Amino acid sequence: MASIEFVKVTKSFDKHDVIKDLDLKIEDGKFTVLVGPSGCGKTTLLRMIAGIDPQTSGSVLINGKDVTKIPPGQRGVAMVFQNYAIYPTMSVRENIEFGLKNNKVPKAERTRLVESISATVGLTEYLDRKPSTLSGGQRQRVALARAMVKQPSVFLMDEPLSNLDAKLRVQMRIELIELHKKLGTTFVYVTHDQVEAMSMADTIVLMNKGLIQQEAPPEIMYQKPSNKFAAEFIGVPPMNIDDLGVEGIKFGFRPESAVLSNEPSGQHFSIRGVIATREMLGSETVYQVKYKNSSYMIKCIEDNFTVDQDAYLEVAPNKMFFFEPDGNRIGEEDARFNNYLEALRRG
Ligand SMILES: Nc1ncnc2c1ncn2[C@@H]1O[C@H](COP(=O)(O)OP(=O)(O)OP(=O)(O)O)[C@@H](O)[C@H]1O
CATH class of the missing domain: 2.40.50.140 (Nucleic acid-binding proteins)
Incomplete structure (x- = not known):
C-alpha cells in the first residue's frame, strides 16, 4: 500500500513546460483516475511516478519518501500499458513468471504466486496457452497478472482497455473495480475516456494543458464542476x-x-x-x-x-x-x- 505525492513538480521537454508547479496527493489504497484530453500530461505524470522519465524540478514522494533518486525497479510500482507488452513466444505461465525469474525468486514460490494470481484474474485454464490463442480480454488479464506477481504497492495503468472492443471494455472495467477491491492497493489509472473515469474512480483528477482542473469523487465532479472545462468534459x-x-x-x-x-x-x-x-x-x-x-x-x-x-x-x-x-x-x-x-x- 502506498500514497503518492507531487510537490511543486515541473516537467519540461525542450524548455517547454508540459507540467508546471503541480501539487497533487494520491491517497493510499484508492482508485485514482487521471483523465483529460489528449496531450494534457496524464502519461507524463504516470511516468514520473514510475521513475521512467523523472521530473525536471520538484519532488515525487511515495509513502512520504522522496523517490527522485530511486530507480524504477525499486519503487514498488508496476505498470500496465494499453499494448500489454506480453511476449508472444512464451506461454501464459512463462509470461507471468518472467519477472519473478529475473528477480531470482525460488521455483516453489514462483509456482505458488503464478497459480494464485492466475486464479484471481481467471487465467488458470489458460496457463499453458500461447498469447496468440487468447482473446483481447484474456491478454489484458495476462498483462495484469504480470504486474500483480511483482506484488507492487502501486499499480499504474495507462489506457489499459483502449485496445478492447466496447463490450469487453465494459466487462474489464467491472473486473478492474473488483480487482481493486480484492487487492486494496493504490491504483492510478490514466484515460481520456470520461466514462471510464466516472465508472471506476474513487477520485477523478481532471487535467487540461498540464494543470489540474478539479480533483473530486465522480458524483461531485458531475454535480459541482468547479469550472466550465469540467462541466463540459464530464457527461455525454x-x-x-x-x-x-x-x-x-x-x-x-x-x-x-x-x-x-x-x-x-x-x-x-x-x-x-x-x-x-x-x-x-x-x-x-x-x-x-x-x-x-x-x-x-x-x-x-x-x-x-x-x-x-x-x-x-x-x-x-x-x-x-x-x-x-x-x-x-x-x-x-x-x-x-x-x-x-x-x-x-x-x-
Ligand atoms: N519525450 C517527449 N518529448 C517532447 N515532448 C513530449 C515528450 N513526451 C510527451 N511530450 C509532450 O508532453 C505533452 C503531454 O504528453 P502526455 O503523453 O503526458 O499526454 P497525455 O495526456 O498522456 O495524452 P494522450 O491521452 O494522448 O496519451 C504533449 O504535448 C506531448 O507532446
Whole structure:
C-alpha cells in the first residue's frame, strides 16, 4: 500500500513546460483516475511516478519518501500499458513468471504466486496457452497478472482497455473495480475516456494543458464542476452552455435536466424551440433543439418527438449552472446567483 505525492513538480521537454508547479496527493489504497484530453500530461505524470522519465524540478514522494533518486525497479510500482507488452513466444505461465525469474525468486514460490494470481484474474485454464490463442480480454488479464506477481504497492495503468472492443471494455472495467477491491492497493489509472473515469474512480483528477482542473469523487465532479472545462468534459452529451447576455456570464444545464413538452408547465427556464435532430438510442432518445442562434442537446427517457416538430424546453432553477467569464463556476451561495436566475427567466 502506498500514497503518492507531487510537490511543486515541473516537467519540461525542450524548455517547454508540459507540467508546471503541480501539487497533487494520491491517497493510499484508492482508485485514482487521471483523465483529460489528449496531450494534457496524464502519461507524463504516470511516468514520473514510475521513475521512467523523472521530473525536471520538484519532488515525487511515495509513502512520504522522496523517490527522485530511486530507480524504477525499486519503487514498488508496476505498470500496465494499453499494448500489454506480453511476449508472444512464451506461454501464459512463462509470461507471468518472467519477472519473478529475473528477480531470482525460488521455483516453489514462483509456482505458488503464478497459480494464485492466475486464479484471481481467471487465467488458470489458460496457463499453458500461447498469447496468440487468447482473446483481447484474456491478454489484458495476462498483462495484469504480470504486474500483480511483482506484488507492487502501486499499480499504474495507462489506457489499459483502449485496445478492447466496447463490450469487453465494459466487462474489464467491472473486473478492474473488483480487482481493486480484492487487492486494496493504490491504483492510478490514466484515460481520456470520461466514462471510464466516472465508472471506476474513487477520485477523478481532471487535467487540461498540464494543470489540474478539479480533483473530486465522480458524483461531485458531475454535480459541482468547479469550472466550465469540467462541466463540459464530464457527461455525454456534455452540459449545454450558452451566453446569459449579462456581464459575460454563461449559463448551463445538463441534457437530462431539461424537460421537453407540447405545453409549457411553468418551469423557470422555458423556451419554444424546434427539434433539429433525434437519436433514438434504445433506453433513451437524444434530441437537438434549436432556438434562435442556439442549439441544446436534450436526453429523454421517452421518445415523444419527431424532427421539425416544435417543443417547449424547460429547466428547473435548481438544475441551472452559471460560469464567470474566466470559466469558474458561480456557486448558489454567491449573491449574484439569484440575479442571474432572474435574468434567465426574463430571457
Ligand atoms: N519525450 C517527449 N518529448 C517532447 N515532448 C513530449 C515528450 N513526451 C510527451 N511530450 C509532450 O508532453 C505533452 C503531454 O504528453 P502526455 O503523453 O503526458 O499526454 P497525455 O495526456 O498522456 O495524452 P494522450 O491521452 O494522448 O496519451 C504533449 O504535448 C506531448 O507532446
